Amino acid sequence: MSSTPPLRQLLLLRHAKATASDPGPAGDNNDHARDLAERGRHDASSMGRILRRQSLRPDMALVSSSRRTVRTWEMLGRFDDPQPAVLVSDRLYLAEPPELLSAIRDVPDTVQTLLVIGHNPGLHQLALQLAGEAAPSSLRAGLSTSTMVRLAVESGWAALGEATLAVLEQIRP
Template sequence: MQRLIIMRHAQAEKSAPGGDIDRPLSKHGRHDARAMGRALAERGLRPDTALVSSARRTHQTWDEVSEAMGDVEVHLSPALYNASSDVLRRAVEAAEDTAGCLLLVAHNPGVHQLAVEYLIESAASPGVMDKMSGGFPTGAAAIFTVDVAGRPTYEGWLTPQDLEK
């Protein structure tokens, strides 16, 4: 794997009859997810593999993002639903030999914790750490370059709010 994109699902509705796992994206969330897909693709960040939580909002986020991505191998996983950073890391590591660019679409706090762990491990600058200290908003993506030893290094940060500016 040469690149890793860690993305939080886009904004979801507050509730759903089937409970948290069934919460759909809001209209705003669908718009943000489509915009993030276009923005990632325009920057040459097109995954060949996507690991996506099986929750409705993450699956819908992927559906909107994928419109700009072309052919991507997608793996929906119940294990990624509200997963800890350790579970997310193991999923990333399991896919690292088969993906050139991997996109992980999951939930907070796991995605935020995983991104911060990678920043700490790669000795990211204080300015980069500050960017991530404010949290991981819905629809945001942290982008990492991965070296030959499998160590992610911070490459960029993109949020739907950045695209509105």
């Protein structure tokens, strides 16, 4: 890869640490409503500071509709104006790689830096799929909560996934 910055950057962020599941009185597991744990709030705030310090300001954020992913987005804090466009979507809740990839491919090419906040195992599987053989061992080992993978995207969003993308770094708070 050349030393010039990539045309686009894809930031894949696994939501921050959530509270434990509560089966509820009827045995229903309301996973969608789980909030962030104290550690999750701390880690998400730390990740926001890291993003700003490294000038990784997203133009757009795609966020799963679960409470823990929305709260992760909120805890990242404000970015410089103009504020990133945000799309909170049920489509991303516990999404598998094909659905995540489809949502990303729908993003307009005017977006230079895209942040996706989602869930494992789908988000981790997508990162591995996009990186292909170039995936570093640290990424192959897993994607823990509050961990972000930054990928270089040389194509438009609609063509994403047709070639191996360079993993620029894996960031943890």
